[in-house]
Amino acid sequence: MSTQTSIQTSEKPLGRDELAQRVARDIAPGSFVNLGIGQPTLVSNYLTEEQNITLHTENGMLGMGPAAVGEEIDGDLINAGKIPVTELPGASYFHHADSFAIMRGGHLDICVLGAFQVSATGDLANWHTGAPDAIPAVGGAMDLATGAKDVFVMMTLLTREGVSKLVEQCTYPLTGVGCVTRVYTDKAVFLTGPDGVTVRETFGCTFDEIQELVPLSLKKA
């Protein structure tokens, strides 16, 4: 292993918006994409018209546009986070079973999800803290995790307590097994798969510094 910083592509760790921009840039033109509730929704702000991305929302729509403002707000047109959104030309509506058939049948190119933890083999934990008094709520997370061709995770690499969320094995309840293909964090982008975890690029730190933070053996891209 070398400490050279050839994969360091930014002087500083990325902020939430910079990270969203990075994810957006990596989405192939013409893709059909579902952006999870919360941080992943920011990605839509950085998709360009040339990319020609079609956004899916699990509550029954392809061709979702930006958040609705002012007069556009319509209680019958909301996204999975129950936020009023807009409709782009070429949109379509369908019922819930048809909407989840799109997700579960492997038709989405990419979904972007938040996470509590991702394991070395791409297991995802993002729906439940496991706390005994927490009310569990899963929504469409398991369907997205299992059904999309590529599952991208967006998260900070460390918890507020400084513990890595990229782990050997998840301690939080799983959302899906071996489903995550990429992990975008403030400090690095990781590729996950059956062969282990590869660091594709780092932000404001070196590969070795990332390796210090993460309790599993990393490979360099």
Added chain:
Amino acid sequence: MSTQTSIQTSEKPLGRDELAQRVARDIAPGSFVNLGIGQPTLVSNYLTEEQNITLHTENGMLGMGPAAVGEEIDGDLINAGKIPVTELPGASYFHHADSFAIMRGGHLDICVLGAFQVSATGDLANWHTGAPDAIPAVGGAMDLATGAKDVFVMMTLLTREGVSKLVEQCTYPLTGVGCVTRVYTDKAVFLTGPDGVTVRETFGCTFDEIQELVPLSLKKA
């Protein structure tokens, strides 16, 4: 058993059209009905406007109208027998999985089918002669037989050779098990079910004459 003819409701055996008329009369107002290919199709000629029956065709339509004539003929609007038909006000079109969901989900009140044989317990054989060189073709027969709330069979009671088609056990390959609820024939109407076969009415013959023809023990209505 008595030879009195109180259940004899016609002086003569019924012709195909009279039988179709009899079936039509027995369909409850407001019903959703699928009429099988061949003889059952005749039933539609005798449904009245007051009955408000909605016809389903398995190739994707509710609210099917009469056969198309002249200018009405449209290759995109056909019935399950591939005959051009018409569309009534209040019709709807849907794809094949949705169409068969209507049949298989138990939503049709009645389907009317032809038959080679019906057994004492309501088994139906109507899709295959079992001849070794015959090319089998099943279409939607098994779905209708299994899915409709009531399965009415229309057939002559006897084969050309004079053998009863109402039998103790079917010798032809089955379409469905215990699915037939009524059998309309030229000589009598039978109710079938777990309790055996009941003769509801006879046409041009007595109960005892029917019992002579049919190789299973019949009950009188």
Added chain:
Amino acid sequence: MLNFIDTVGEAVAGIKDGSTVMIGGFGNAGQPFELIDALMDCGAKDLTVVNNNAGQGDQGLALLIKEGRVRKMICSFPRQSDSWHFDAKFHAGEIELELVPQGNLAERIRAAGAGIGGFFTPTGYGTTLAEGKETRLLDGKWQVFETPIHADVALIKALKADGKGNLVYRKTARNFGPIMAAAAKHTIVQVSEIVPTGSLDPENVVTPGIYVNSVVRVGGTSREQVA
């Protein structure tokens, strides 16, 4: 048999204690508030309710839960910022929860309407929500056996009905309506408008009238709010 009914009260009058009731809607979109209010008023209790959520704020399903009329919720996402009535009942141990991944919820409802006795899906495999369930390797993926969710009654909201009970919906308010209509023994629909038979294009009907039993027009201002 299709009936056009004058009031939401009459429409829900036949709902019995102990029924399984599907309620359409995702958040507030497509939620039949007036029918839920009527269900509240009719007094039916000991209900099993199937809905994506477990009520929001102080209205509709949330109120029904608050009043202790719901024995069990089958849903995918009970916990929301304003789901305080469900939260309280749940923490008090006064309501049962069957938590179902949203796609399984939709597919299980669809299965009930389509006469499917059960199916295998990869969703949930290896998670606590599949614990105790049969699994099988199919098409190279481990899958979990799931069964249909049937209901006695569905309460849904559509935009328009014609005289045959054919329905069309509006935007993402469509959501669970069509599959719940097919899955329930008795489907009650509130619509904004009843139009003459023949005025809906047969190509565009979303729920054919065969799935609809009772239609009630709900006039006046929509109570829909932005969540």
Added chain:
Amino acid sequence: MLNFIDTVGEAVAGIKDGSTVMIGGFGNAGQPFELIDALMDCGAKDLTVVNNNAGQGDQGLALLIKEGRVRKMICSFPRQSDSWHFDAKFHAGEIELELVPQGNLAERIRAAGAGIGGFFTPTGYGTTLAEGKETRLLDGKWQVFETPIHADVALIKALKADGKGNLVYRKTARNFGPIMAAAAKHTIVQVSEIVPTGSLDPENVVTPGIYVNSVVRVGGTSREQVA
């Protein structure tokens, strides 16, 4: 990835020997004759074809069968008054037949598109078509286990496509189109008209463009005939 293609020949050029090809249509309604002719011309052989029927008369699928290009048919109703080419091949032992009840055919195709690994259905229980299949008592009915039918390619016909590949169909020509589009890895659609994006009402789109890979406009006189 969606492409608009100038000719049916280019549209089918990528179909390889040994492919499983779904072909839409019920009788002649919705059958993509021009795409089938192009498949004939492109020379692909050893095909497994999924269609409700096994060709009629001397055109389309019937011709493909006559020329010995179809190794196996998966269909519900091969025997028709004018299915002489299939009949001959079948009696000569030169074509394999998987006979599937029509509702199982539709549901198995739908399952492939929806990511369902298998399902139980009462259809076919106790018949020769369920011989050797797993059965199970569910919801009080004996049911048979059926698996999805996936395909490499679907050839379907729709009325219109917009610039996003969204499709609408016409009357009973819709039939297998929407479910085959979802079940195949690569879906090729012939349409009568390509319309600007935004001109199809989003409420009325039947097949969303996500299921469509190649669109080719077929002009001229329709070859549809009344069966």
